[in-house]
Each structure stands twice: as C-alpha cells, then as structure tokens.
Amino acid sequence: MLKIKPFILLPSYQTNTWLVYDDETGDALFFDPAAIGTEPLEFIKEHNLKVHAIVITHGHGDHIGGLAYFKKHLDAPILIHEADADMLTDNKKNLSEYIGMPLELPSADRKLKDGDTITFGAHEGKVLHTPGHTKGSIGVLIDKFLISGDTLFEMSIGRTDFPGGSYEEIINSIKTKFFTLDEDTIVYPGHGPRTSIGMEKLNNPFVR
Numbered sequence: 001m002l003k004i005k006p007f008i009l010l011p012s013y014q015t016n017t018w019l020v021y022d023d024e025t026g027d028a029l030f031f032d033p034a035a036i037g038t039e040p041l042e043f044i045k046e047h048n049l050k051v052h053a054i055v056i057t058h059g060h061g062d063h064i065g066g067l068a069y070f071k072k073h074l075d076a077p078i079l080i081h082e083a084d085a086d087m088l089t090d091n092k093k094n095l096s097e098y099i100g101m102p103l104e105l106p107s108a109d110r111k112l113k114d115g116d117t118i119t120f121g122a123h124e125g126k127v128l129h130t131p132g133h134t135k136g137s138i139g140v141l142i143d144k145f146l147i148s149g150d151t152l153f154e155m156s157i158g159r160t161d162f163p164g165g166s167y168e169e170i171i172n173s174i175k176t177k178f179f180t181l182d183e184d185t186i187v188y189p190g191h192g193p194r195t196s197i198g199m200e201k202l203n204n205p206f207v208r
C-alpha cells in the first residue's frame with residue numbers, strides 16, 4: 001500500500017519534505033529535501049526503502065537545501081522541471097543568496113516535462129507542469145496523492161512576486177491541472193497541512 005510521510009527539515013520555513021513509499025515493496029520517491037537531516041535517512045533504513053528519485057517541485061532554496069546531502073546518501077537521481085533546472089546551481093535564481101545561506105548543489109540528472117512519468121517499482125508519478133509560482137513548478141500525481149509544491153496550499157496559493165512568478169499563470173495552472181483531478185485527491189503541499197481537491201474547489205478564496 002502506498003503511504004506518505006512528512007519531514008520538517010527546515011523549521012524556519014516549515015517546508016514539507018514528503019516521502020512516498022510502498023510499505024510492501026519498499027519502492028519510494030523523495031520530494032523537496034529542504035535541508036540536511038538524519039531523520040529521513042533513519043526512516044528509510046528502518047523501513048528498508050529504496051528511493052528511486054529525489055523529485056524537486058520547484059527550484060526555491062527552501063526546497064532544495066539538502067539536495068547534495070541526500071543525493072550522496074540515497075544514491076538517487078535528481079529530477080526537476082526543465083524550466084527550473086538552472087535554479088539548482090544559481091544562488092540568485094534559487095534565492096538562497098538573499099537569505100544568507102548560499103547553496104552548493106549538484107545539477108539535475110533528469111529534466112522533466114509536462115506529462116512525463118516517474119516510475120518507482122510498480123508505481124508511477126505523473127508530472128503536471130504548473131507554472132505561476134516559478135516557471136518550472138510541478139505537481140506530481142501518484143494514485144490519489146498530489147504533491148502540489150508551492151502552487152496550491154490549504155485555502156491559499158503560492159506567492160507570485162518572485163522572479164518567474166505570474167498570478168495569471170498560477171490561477172490557470174490550478175484550474176486546468178489540479179481542479180480537473182478527482183475531488184477525493186489528497187493534496188500534499190510544500191508548506192502547511194494537507195487538503196483535498198474537493199475542499200479547495202469549494203473553499204479556496206483565490207480560485208473561483
């Protein structure tokens with residue numbers, strides 16, 4: 001059965017690092033390693049998981065700070081949308097320079113496009129390109145789990161005032177890529193609590 005586990009590796013930003021895994025086969029995907037930390041590694045070891053990829057929902061510093069550390073320890077490729085790929089190695093673009101914690105990160109192993117598939121064991125994640133928060137923001141749909149990055153939050157949406165952001169685009173992305181999914185799809189955002197597509201279609205004040 002597919003399970004999902006959150007880690008908070010960067011408490012000052014409350015970024016959600018999500019681990020999606022099959023508790024029978026051990027196949028797993030790891031999303032947005034916000035900072036270094038031993039807790040995910042211990043969990044992965046304890047549950048005998050095999051992480052097939054480290055998937056980045058978008059290139060902001062608060063989602064990628066632990067990338068070098070986890071790539072080394074998990075020996076897994078780094079996947080990010082092609083439009084955000086250069087943010088990994090550009091500390092102006094990933095904003096880390098401005099918050100006084102410049103990063104030194106590996107580059108992408110695979111650049112994603114809309115509609116791409118991320119395979120882990122018998123499971124598949126489907127890449128949904130959702131520009132607006134950044135040019136290369138993505139959501140990843142795995143069965144009824146949607147990893148939504150900083151595009152859609154509980155009762156809110158991502159900021160669009162950073163470079164590459166667009167209010168029109170984020171609204172369009174949410175309407176066309178997320179709100180067309182089944183209403184019982186559970187949304188696991190980049191910050192804050194989980195929600196569902198049905199709840200957000202009813203209640204989200206930004207998307208009508």
Ligand SMILES: [Zn+2]
Binds near residue numbers: 060133150
């Ligand atoms: Zn962001």
Ligand SMILES: [Zn+2]
Binds near residue numbers: 015062150191
């Ligand atoms: Zn964020």
